[in-house]
Amino acid sequence: MLEIRNLRANVADKEILKGLDLTVRPGEVHAIMGPNGSGKSTLAGVISGREIYEVTSGEVLFEGKDLLEMEPEERACEGIFLAFQYPVEIPGVSNTYFLKAALNSIRKHQGLEELDAMDFLALVKSKMQLLNMDNDLLNRSVNEGFSGGEKKRNEIFQMAVLDPKLALLDETDSGLDIDALKLVANGVNALRSPDRAVVLVTHYQRLLDYIVPDFVHVLSAGRIVKSGGKELAQELEAKGYSWLEEPVNA
Amino acid sequence: MTTSTNSVEEFAKKEYQHGFITDIETEDFPKGLDEKIVRMISAKKEEPEWLLEWRLKAYRHWLTMKVPDWAMLKISPIDYQDQYYYAAPKMKDQPKSLAEVDPELLKTYEKLGVPLHEQELLAGVAVDAVFDSVSVATTYRGHLAKLGIIFSSFSEAVREHPDLVKKYLGSVVPYTDNFYATLNSAVFSDGSFCYIPKGVRCPMELSTYFRINAANTGQFERTLIVADEGAHVSYLEGCTAPMRDEHQLHAAVVELVAMKDATVKYSTVQNWYPGDKEGRGGIYNFVTKRGKCAGANSKISWTQVETGSAITWKYPSCILLGDNSVGEFYSVALTNHHQQADTGTKMIHIGRNTRSTIVSKGISAGVGQNTYRGQVRIMKSAEGARNFSQCDSMLLGDKCGAHTFPYVEVSNPTATLEHEASTSKIGEDQLFYCRQRGISHEDAVGMIVNGFCKEVFRELPMEFAVEAQKLLGVSLEGSVG
Numbered sequence: 130m131l132e133i134r135n136l137r138a139n140v141a142d143k144e145i146l147k148g149l150d151l152t153v154r155p156g157e158v159h160a161i162m163g164p165n166g167s168g169k170s171t172l173a174g175v176i177s178g179r180e181i182y183e184v185t186s187g188e189v190l191f192e193g194k195d196l197l198e199m200e201p202e203e204r205a206c207e208g209i210f211l212a213f214q215y216p217v218e219i220p221g222v223s224n225t226y227f228l229k230a231a232l233n234s235i236r237k238h239q240g241l242e243e244l245d246a247m248d249f250l251a252l253v254k255s256k257m258q259l260l261n262m263d264n265d266l267l268n269r270s271v272n273e274g275f276s277g278g279e280k281k282r283n284e285i286f287q288m289a290v291l292d293p294k295l296a297l298l299d300e301t302d303s304g305l306d307i308d309a310l311k312l313v314a315n316g317v318n319a320l321r322s323p324d325r326a327v328v329l330v331t332h333y334q335r336l337l338d339y340i341v342p343d344f345v346h347v348l349s350a351g352r353i354v355k356s357g358g359k360e361l362a363q364e365l366e367a368k369g370y371s372w373l374e375e376p377v378n379a
Numbered sequence: 380m381t382t383s384t385n386s387v388e389e390f391a392k393k394e395y396q397h398g399f400i401t402d403i404e405t406e407d408f409p410k411g412l413d414e415k416i417v418r419m420i421s422a423k424k425e426e427p428e429w430l431l432e433w434r435l436k437a438y439r440h441w442l443t444m445k446v447p448d449w450a451m452l453k454i455s456p457i458d459y460q461d462q463y464y465y466a467a468p469k470m471k472d473q474p475k476s477l478a479e480v481d482p483e484l485l486k487t488y489e490k491l492g493v494p495l496h497e498q499e500l501l502a503g504v505a506v507d508a509v510f511d512s513v514s515v516a517t518t519y520r521g522h523l524a525k526l527g528i529i530f531s532s533f534s535e536a537v538r539e540h541p542d543l544v545k546k547y548l549g550s551v552v553p554y555t556d557n558f559y560a561t562l563n564s565a566v567f568s569d570g571s572f573c574y575i576p577k578g579v580r581c582p583m584e585l586s587t588y589f590r591i592n593a594a595n596t597g598q599f600e601r602t603l604i605v606a607d608e609g610a611h612v613s614y615l616e617g618c619t620a621p622m623r624d625e626h627q628l629h630a631a632v633v634e635l636v637a638m639k640d641a642t643v644k645y646s647t648v649q650n651w652y653p654g655d656k657e658g659r660g661g662i663y664n665f666v667t668k669r670g671k672c673a674g675a676n677s678k679i680s681w682t683q684v685e686t687g688s689a690i691t692w693k694y695p696s697c698i699l700l701g702d703n704s705v706g707e708f709y710s711v712a713l714t715n716h717h718q719q720a721d722t723g724t725k726m727i728h729i730g731r732n733t734r735s736t737i738v739s740k741g742i743s744a745g746v747g748q749n750t751y752r753g754q755v756r757i758m759k760s761a762e763g764a765r766n767f768s769q770c771d772s773m774l775l776g777d778k779c780g781a782h783t784f785p786y787v788e789v790s791n792p793t794a795t796l797e798h799e800a801s802t803s804k805i806g807e808d809q810l811f812y813c814r815q816r817g818i819s820h821e822d823a824v825g826m827i828v829n830g831f832c833k834e835v836f837r838e839l840p841m842e843f844a845v846e847a848q849k850l851l852g853v854s855l856e857g858s859v860g
Contacts, residue, residue, distance in 0.1 A: 177815050178814075178815075179811055180807075180811075200814070200820070201811060201814040201815050202814040202815075202817055202818060202819050202820065204815075205814065205815050205816055205817035206817045210815075210816075211815050213812065213815075216812070217806070217808045217809050217811075217812040218809075219809055219812070219813070219826070219827055219830055220830055220831065221829070221830025221831055221832070221833035221834075222826055222827070222829070222830035222833075226826075227813075227816070227818075227826070228816075230818055230822065230826065231813075231816035231817045231818055232817075234816075234817040234818050234819065234822070235817040238817070270830065287816065291816065291817070
């Protein structure tokens with residue numbers, strides 16, 4: 130589903146990703162772990178098409194298509210969803226309106242009929258229960274005045290409605306208390322399916338107690354330095370990252 | 380939006396075969412302005428002596444006046460002797476069918492979802508006067524007449540209701556008011572007149588659309604709306620009529636009068652031709668709009684969405700004379716490319732417990748310059764007056780400008796005034812967030828800007844609000860990224 134080969138990327142002329150390889154197949158859940166500054170968020174940014182990241186070499190294929198040639202909205206329409214570390218506020222635009230525009234844009238791209246207000250509402254109601262969302266959050270402006278937990282829940286709720294093939298979760302656990310974390314994890318787990326892949330980017334192992342990954346990768350200095358099963362996460366929790374980091378000038 | 384270019388062309392061709400016979404103005408109205416021209420206009424309209432006198436007084440006063448230069452506008456000097464003061468010369472430039480109209484303009488209409496026959500009207504195609512919308516207008520007018528509501532062109536009102544016109548003309552904007560209003564008073568061509576009698580609630584939104592054909596309102600139109608005691612009216616001024624003229628002067632005057640317990644709501648969506656991307660052409664829009672809350676508990680509400688014109692100079696204002704009267708001003712002004720807008724309002728509190736609300740949203744893109752200029756004046760007599768002002772600016776890109784000039788003058792210590800202002804830049808973060816959800820760049824800009832303007836749009840009548848939102852999207856095209 131997702132093929133990343135020898136990916137190198139810069140931010141402001143500084144190389145952050147230094148030859149990264151990753152293969153994700155449908156149905157799999159991958160966790161990308163690593164210390165701060167290792168390039169985790171850069172990876173999520175490159176896959177979703179943020180302009181501040183400049184890809185200097187390598188390739189990123191999604192279902193065989195060259196992702197790097199696509200605008201961010203095209204990637205979204207192809208089925209890539211990014212749950213933001215810091216969800217953005219859009220004053221005056223209601224959550225419902227925003228989500229309906231997004232969903233219909235994606236459906237249109239996929240050759241499906243656009244949903245009318247009634248069908249959309251029915252869909253939204255069913256997904257709201259999943260995240261235990263309050264009705265009034267729907268009518269409020271996108272993320273405006275939301276608490277940290279509400280924002281993160283809103284991200285997973287959007288993911289549930291937009292039904293992506295590949296979900297990237299960028300530090301979704303940061304800033305959540307344990308109850309909110311459980312809610313978010315339950316939401317993600319409910320969305321696990323044989324057709325959908327999930328890539329979790331996280332600093333802490335904590336989230337992986339609730340969303341159990343199939344694969345864990347350790348990112349260090351712009352490269353994946355170790356891959357393994359879920360037990361690798363526990364090992365990291367016990368030992369920290371330092372034992373994996375490349376020695377300087379080795 | 381469903382109209383394909385093909386069907387437009389076919390339609391246009393078909394109509395063309397039938398031929399358009401335009402009544403080309405044969406009278407020789409030369410360029411320039413002098414007393415003779417003023418007399419000619421008045422004579423052409425067969426106006427009564429008092430109106431001619433009024434025009435002449437205005438003209439003579441205008442000669443003593445100077446062009447105002449206090450606005451934040453760069454305007455190349457206008458040669459007033461190089462203008463036509465009667466609509467006639469415009470006729471020969473009119474396209475004969477849609478096929479002759481700039482295809483870019485038609486594309487805009489399509490995006491706005493303007494029906495085909497309205498497209499013709501808007502593009503200024505010389506359409507034969509027998510038209511669906513005209514008979515519709517006539518039907519409405521009959522219906523309104525039963526309620527005693529007068530809704531007609533200004534010229535007609537002068538003929539049929541001279542006493543009413545004489546009583547209220549210039550009662551809010553006197554002929555001495557300002558350079559452009561005075562010029563208008565001398566040479567106004569036509570416009571709308573509306574009178575709602577005592578206690579009548581006008582059952583429909585009145586709109587210039589209804590009679591766009593009946594009266595070819597030119598560059599100096601004049602509108603007068605009077606709501607008698609307890610009357611209620613909502614008036615829509617739709618100028619979604621981009622014109623392709625070179626820097627053309629448009630100096631209109633609107634006067635509103637609300638008697639005791641009356642309400643007048645006046646909504647404008649202005650989309651005159653803004654000039655091209657390099658700033659060539661476009662309308663110079665110098666408009667004087669003012670309402671007088673003459674009676675107690677009266678209310679005047681202005682809502683404007685200004686997306687067109689090369690230059691907008693416009694301050695819809697309220698004179699709050701009656702006790703407990705209410706003035707409102709909701710504004711969205713957008714400047715893209717080389718557009719300049721200096722717009723705002725004046726709230727003059729005279730009566731006791733008068734209240735006013737100002738909500739202004741300025742959006743600048745390209746190298747556009749957007750200025751809010753507002754005055755809140757609390758007179759000595761205005762015991763317990765209150766004002767709330769909110770002025771927000773949004774910048775798209777880094778070559779445009781936003782400026783805010785709030786003037787406050789308080790002569791009564793019991794007054795309460797609040798002022799809020801903000802300037803924000805449309806964020807790359809917001810754009811990326813929308814795009815990551817599958818929303819195109821252009822739609823994302825439209826969505827964010829519309830969200831910014833929401834407080835104003837919700838004051839517009841439903842259909843107008845939809846049109847305004849689409850218009851904003853179209854006007855912003857190519858402004859970012």
